[in-house]
Amino acid sequence: MPIHEKSLIRPENLKVHDKLSIDGVDVSGHWSTFIETRVVPDYNEALEKEIAAFPGGDKIHRCFQCGSCTNACTINAIEPRFNPRYWIYLIRMGMEQELLRDKDIIWQCVSCHKCTNICPRSVEPEGVMKATALWLEEKGYTPESPSHVFDKEFSRQVFERGKIEDTEVLHSFLVKTKQPLLQDWLVAIMWGIAKRVPVKWGLKTALAQVFKPRTRSWKKARAAIEDYIYEEGEARKEKLSRSRAKQPHLEAAE
Amino acid sequence: MVDLTEKIMKYREVAYYSGCALEGSGNGYDVSTRAIAKSLGLHLKDVTNWNCCGAMEVKNIEPKLQTYLSSRVLSNAVNLDGADVVMAPCNGCYHNLKKAEYDLTHDPKSQETVDRLSAKAGHEPYKAGQAETIHALDWIKKTIxxxxxxxxxxxxxxxxxxxxxxxxxxxxxxxxxxxxxxxxxxxxxxxxxxxxxxxxxxxxxxxxxxxxxxxxxxxxxxxxxxxxxxxxxxxxxxxxxxxxxxxxxxxxxxxxxxxxxxxxxxxxxxxxxxxxxxxxxxxxxxxxxxxxxxxxxxxxxxxxxxxxxxxxxx
Missing domain, CATH: 3.40.50.11810 (Rossmann fold)
Known part of the structure; x- marks a missing residue:
């Protein structure tokens, strides 16, 4: 059984002996659990396959753990817990419970592509982060992330009309995430710009709310896109149910 | 020498893919790009009836749809406007058109999906290599x-x-x-x-x-x-x-x-x-x-x- 190094040095896994003497040597104090027998009973052997079934996750099997992604990561620099290399390791190992410790920050990847740019194995870790975030939601481990709400609203406009409209994206996102529309920074921006911008420009923006920008004769493209989304969704469900069926012990646990 | 001039001429008249952002919040970028084109004597021809390139958001939902959306833009530029160079000033659009080109060149499945969706949507499919995508920076650099x-x-x-x-x-x-x-x-x-x-x-x-x-x-x-x-x-x-x-x-x-x-x-x-x-x-x-x-x-x-x-x- 592989040793999962990081969990061993967590405070709750360090044993404390108030008074312990071995061969006449006083070894009281903190003890690493290295020497204790450990059993990990809850491997999810299908974890890698499950995540590979989500958009962007299909190249995860290529990783050889060089750590270039984490080293290059924009978010890792401001949040050290954000560690793509480590999460890929956990996923490939099937250590679902360990992965869940970081479930609330995985969606925060900003897609700067520094990892995909540097990766010597073409894993596209950025895609793996997105796939993992979607998997967490699908399994019900996390609520829908604001990023996913945004992606869905943006894509809805593209699929419906062929184009997006900036103000509608902003407005719908704030409404869907239950945030106040009058954000202090937004008010400051509007106020600053209102002093300089001609009426014509304001009118143009207002008109765009009524006559939304759209691609002409988009109907057939929209139908093709909707069919494709349905097909891919069904294919994904099929893949997921197959990977679960191979693990009857997990099915029973759920 | 002749080659060089020809090469420059190729970029003097390009298909212009402004994209959604330049119609909205990035309006100043669109206006200024058109203004300098006029001043420098370069010709911008808007891509006919373009759509969103797919952006990061569609890629996160369904990666191959982003490839399709970008390919439709390129297809319109090639088949409706007869262009062989598409200029996109928005980094996002530029990136996505480039990415679509890469996917279509390297992944036969992507081309298959694009062909199938294009047929359903009723337009010519884009084939890898039909157009060159450049950024506004390349455009100025190559012409002026x-x-x-x-x-x-x-x-x-x-x-x-x-x-x-x-x-x-x-x-x-x-x-x-x-x-x-x-x-x-x-x-x-x-x-x-x-x-x-x-x-x-x-x-x-x-x-x-x-x-x-x-x-x-x-x-x-x-x-x-x-x-x-x-x-x-x-x-x-x-x-x-x-x-x-x-x-x-x-x-x-x-x-x-x-x-x-x-x-x-x-x-x-x-x-x-x-x-x-x-x-x-x-x-x-x-x-x-x-x-x-x-x-x-x-x-x-x-x-x-x-x-x-x-x-x-x-």
Missing amino acids: GEEGLKERTKGKLAGLKVANYYGCMYVRPRHIFPEKDKGPGSESTNRPHFMDDLLAAAGAENVEFPLKTACCGGAHTLSDSDTSTKLVLNILQAAEASGADVIATECPTCHSGLEMHQVRAEKRFGRKTRVKMLYFTQLLGLALGISPRKLGIHTNISDSSELLREKRLA
Whole structure:
């Protein structure tokens, strides 16, 4: 059984002996659990396959753990817990419970592509982060992330009309995430710009709310896109149910 | 010699893919790009009945749909407009068209999906290699070049200290930009310099700016605003520390992100920065003697009118 190094040095896994003497040597104090027998009973052997079934996750099997992604990561620099290399390791190992410790920050990847740019194995870790975030939601481990709400609203406009409209994206996102529309920074921006911008420009923006920008004769493209989304969704469900069926012990646990 | 002229001619008339952002929040970029094209005698032909390139958001939902959406834009440019060069000023659009080209070249399944969806949608499918996608930077560089700009601007931006900010999508991941990193004369993905070259030719003083390709958090500008504000503040402070008056941008998402989070950083974290943001096309337009209004500078959130008066550009 592989040793999962990081969990061993967590405070709750360090044993404390108030008074312990071995061969006449006083070894009281903190003890690493290295020497204790450990059993990990809850491997999810299908974890890698499950995540590979989500958009962007299909190249995860290529990783050889060089750590270039984490080293290059924009978010890792401001949040050290954000560690793509480590999460890929956990996923490939099937250590679902360990992965869940970081479930609330995985969606925060900003897609700067520094990892995909540097990766010597073409894993596209950025895609793996997105796939993992979607998997967490699908399994019900996390609520829908604001990023996913945004992606869905943006894509809805593209699929419906062929184009997006900036103000509608902003407005719908704030409404869907239950945030106040009058954000202090937004008010400051509007106020600053209102002093300089001609009426014509304001009118143009207002008109765009009524006559939304759209691609002409988009109907057939929209139908093709909707069919494709349905097909891919069904294919994904099929893949997921197959990977679960191979693990009857997990099915029973759920 | 003939070859060279022919090559330049090819880029003098290009299909112009402005994209959604340039119709909305990035309006100043669109206006200024058209204004400098007119002033430089370059011809921009809008891609007929274009659609969204798919952006990051559609890619996150269904990656191959992003490839399809971008391929439809290229297909329209090739089949409806007869273009062989598509110019996209938005980093996001440019990135996605490049990515679609890469996918279609390297992944037969992508081509299959594009063919199938195009047939259903009732238009010609785009085939890899039919068009070349370039950025607005390549476009100016290939047609007018530094020499041409020097001649036309007479160093009008002299005394203006500029930090050149390229962002993520123009250079990463490098494998989708096969023409970059090809030695002298080509763009570098590690240390991009096209914007530096052009603005220097117009007389600007480029400061030593270490965060040219740092991330502004544009993907989460609304969905994880605090992170974006932190990333932007870092960029703004680095630009100020390098002595820049203005950050030159080349992407509507970066540009509005920098502007928005400059205000937000002041409101939420009490961190005020004074550096201004202008699109590089607006700076080139000023250098060419076009008025700030015609370049849409008054529609930028960051108010640079005082700076421009001080530098005698307005």
